[in-house]
Amino acid sequence: MKKLIIGRPILSLGLLVFLLSIVACAVNPVTGKKELSFISEEQEIAMGKQSDPQIVQMYGLYENQTLQNFINAKGQEMAKISHRPNLQYEFKILDSPVVNAFALPGGFIYFTRGILAHFNNEAEFAGVLGHEIGHVTARHSVQQQTKATLGQVVFIGGLIVSPTFRAMAQEGQQFMQLLFLKYGRDDESQSDELGVQYSTAIGYDAHHMANFFNTLNDMRAGTSAESLPTFLSTHPDPADRYQKVNAMANDIQKDIDASKLQVNRESYLRMIDGLIYGEDPQQGYVENSTFYHPSMRFQFPIPQNWQTVNTPSQVQMAPKDGKAAMILTLTEAANLQAAAQQTAEQYSLTVVEQKEISLNGMNVLAMVSDQANEQSGQTVRILTYFISYNNMIFTFHGLTDKASFDTYVPSFNQTMRHFTRLTDQSKINKKPDRISIQKVSRAGTLQSILQSYRVNSDRMREHALINGMDLKDQVAAGTMIKVITQ
Numbered sequence: 001m002k003k004l005i006i007g008r009p010i011l012s013l014g015l016l017v018f019l020l021s022i023v024a025c026a027v028n029p030v031t032g033k034k035e036l037s038f039i040s041e042e043q044e045i046a047m048g049k050q051s052d053p054q055i056v057q058m059y060g061l062y063e064n065q066t067l068q069n070f071i072n073a074k075g076q077e078m079a080k081i082s083h084r085p086n087l088q089y090e091f092k093i094l095d096s097p098v099v100n101a102f103a104l105p106g107g108f109i110y111f112t113r114g115i116l117a118h119f120n121n122e123a124e125f126a127g128v129l130g131h132e133i134g135h136v137t138a139r140h141s142v143q144q145q146t147k148a149t150l151g152q153v154v155f156i157g158g159l160i161v162s163p164t165f166r167a168m169a170q171e172g173q174q175f176m177q178l179l180f181l182k183y184g185r186d187d188e189s190q191s192d193e194l195g196v197q198y199s200t201a202i203g204y205d206a207h208h209m210a211n212f213f214n215t216l217n218d219m220r221a222g223t224s225a226e227s228l229p230t231f232l233s234t235h236p237d238p239a240d241r242y243q244k245v246n247a248m249a250n251d252i253q254k255d256i257d258a259s260k261l262q263v264n265r266e267s268y269l270r271m272i273d274g275l276i277y278g279e280d281p282q283q284g285y286v287e288n289s290t291f292y293h294p295s296m297r298f299q300f301p302i303p304q305n306w307q308t309v310n311t312p313s314q315v316q317m318a319p320k321d322g323k324a325a326m327i328l329t330l331t332e333a334a335n336l337q338a339a340a341q342q343t344a345e346q347y348s349l350t351v352v353e354q355k356e357i358s359l360n361g362m363n364v365l366a367m368v369s370d371q372a373n374e375q376s377g378q379t380v381r382i383l384t385y386f387i388s389y390n391n392m393i394f395t396f397h398g399l400t401d402k403a404s405f406d407t408y409v410p411s412f413n414q415t416m417r418h419f420t421r422l423t424d425q426s427k428i429n430k431k432p433d434r435i436s437i438q439k440v441s442r443a444g445t446l447q448s449i450l451q452s453y454r455v456n457s458d459r460m461r462e463h464a465l466i467n468g469m470d471l472k473d474q475v476a477a478g479t480m481i482k483v484i485t486q
């Protein structure tokens with residue numbers, strides 16, 4: 001959870017439907033062919049401009065001037081040699097551990113800090129950059145737009161016992177993750193081709209773009225669906241793409257002096273030295289059944305055996321059977337009464353009772369309400385605490401079907417009534433993991449070298465993956481490697 005407002009849909013569906021209803025004939029910048037274009041360039045740019053602030057608000061930008069300068073420089077250089085050099089491109093780093101990169105229409109390109117941690121040289125980065133710029137220049141139409149946030153799904157779906165919610169509660173992060181932008185297989189292949197073309201044109205060896213698909217493939221092999229990174233779920237079949245991209249790289253290098261192409265491993269690794277890796281505890285973490293939020297300075301207990309998902313816009317908790325849920329968000333409302341009223345209106349809630357109470361020195365409005373689900377005929381009952389704390393209003397919902405409400409109300413109360421100020425400095429100062437770049441002093445297998453850096457055995461595989469190597473690979477003295485440290 002970050003200090004931001006409860007999620008809205010990332011792209012305005014209304015706008016999108018409107019734009020899609022306008023059909024014009026235009027020349028595709030990449031193919032040079034005339035085609036039916038659903039939107040004009042101005043509309044495309046408008047879509048990007050409208051959605052960009054929402055993405056930035058939702059995920060936050062990762063502040064790192066060196067990396068930002070590098071991405072801008074390479075991005076602008078590539079934009080100039082692309083099929084659409086006249087667009088105003090913007091390149092941003094999102095503060096998310098998920099491995100992803102994506103583009104919005106009109107020239108907005110995003111990399112997560114998670115994907116930057118997984119690249120091992122500039123050439124891999126340049127290949128993915130080219131792929132994303134390719135989606136923009138070839139005007140690929142986005143087939144799937146948005147997923148609503150979990151909160152909306154839960155409320156609109158109306159029933160927490162639904163399979164949808166259960167899946168979300170279990171699969172956690174992945175569902176909340178980045179977008180969402182899914183292109184067709186042909187569009188993906190074309191973007192791969194453009195990635196090879198563009199990254200070669202700015203001087204990089206595109207074989208490394210293929211190598212990165214291998215890293216993605218290893219990631220897929222070793223992870224459960226639960227932690228499957230989004231780049232994989234929106235970009236199918238990396239094994240197949242490895243072959244194809246490699247063949248394209250071979251092809252394109254026949255006509256040029258390939259010895260001049262760059263990889264730039266060391267310069268890239270130096271840039272990501274110190275990069276935050278994985279979840280950032282400052283944005284909230286769970287320890288011994290307590291949720292701590294250091295930057296917003298609050299904590300609360302989580303019921304035993306409930307699972308927690310912390311996203312930029314909310315914290316969700318649910319038992320494994322998915323029969324109840326608690327959701328903590330922030331509201332924009334000016335006061336407790338307004339927050340209650342807006343929530344009731346937004347989700348069509350029938351208020352059963354409400355009262356103001358004082359809790360751990362905070363003003364709280366407690367409300368019980370019902371939401372009828374016309375489709376299933378069932379009613380969801382919701383206990384909500386609107387909590388005024390540090391000039392913010394938190395909304396803490398506990399929901400379940402009406403018949404089960406009495407069963408779950410003690411758990412809801414136990415959690416919500418212990419929402420309190422976080423003062424324990426050891427919890428406030430919890431440090432994130434970071435990528436540390438180390439120069440290997442003695443040759444050996446990656447495994448033996450990692451052992452010499454005291455890497456835990458349960459994190460060996462992860463280290464091999466982020467280094468793009470196997471544990472058995474021989475590493476020469478003087479090689480730079482990534483080690484995860486605090």
Ligand SMILES: [Zn+2]
Nearest residue numbers: 183188191235
């Ligand atoms: Zn793509």
